[in-house]
Amino acid sequence: MRRAGRRFFTRPAEALAPALLGRRLVRVLDDGTRLAGAILEAEAYVGVRDRASHAFGGRRTPRNESMYGRPGLAYVYFTYGMHHCFNVVCAREGFPAAVLVRALVPEEGLERMRALRGVERARLCAGPGNLCRAMAIDRGLDGEDLVTSGRLFIELSRPVRGRVRRTARIGLGEAGAWRRRRLRWVVA
């Protein structure tokens, strides 16, 4: 299966987000176990003018440093004292744009995912925090290069199935007009 290369990620977030739908996110654990799922939901954080982005106004700190890296890096952050969220950095190096991956259809390693989640019956990879838990993604993978990594990457040969809905993003605070912009894509 073909793997996403640098070029795939080198485009604006609002272009990458819909292009990620149906693609397979793959996580290879230290013991070789492969966890994978098709991307169902993604949100674009488009750059320094985006009030909802961690990089709004050019904000650059140790936490969000990965957003300024090359397209194809992972930006993984910790929030609410208990959850991790996984993003794919895009656009161009030096410009902070990224796509938050919010849900997957689990396809490989379901038993291991259940163990990681600590639940028997549940939507294993629904929601950005749950997805990271199920896929064993944490800050240790922040800055990981999806183009060259053996631990975390994206495979391309999957078509998007189903219809795509476009909506406003989830969970934002006061982001002004940016709160309403339809920068979330979901496979129906």
Next chain:
DNA sequence: ATGACGATTTACT
């Protein structure tokens, strides 16, 4: 050093 807050989740009313 301190305090407010968060790109969430879950359980409960």
Next chain:
DNA sequence: GTAAATCGTCATA
């Protein structure tokens, strides 16, 4: 629908 859980991060001092 509302609330609690829980702590790293960042701005302010």
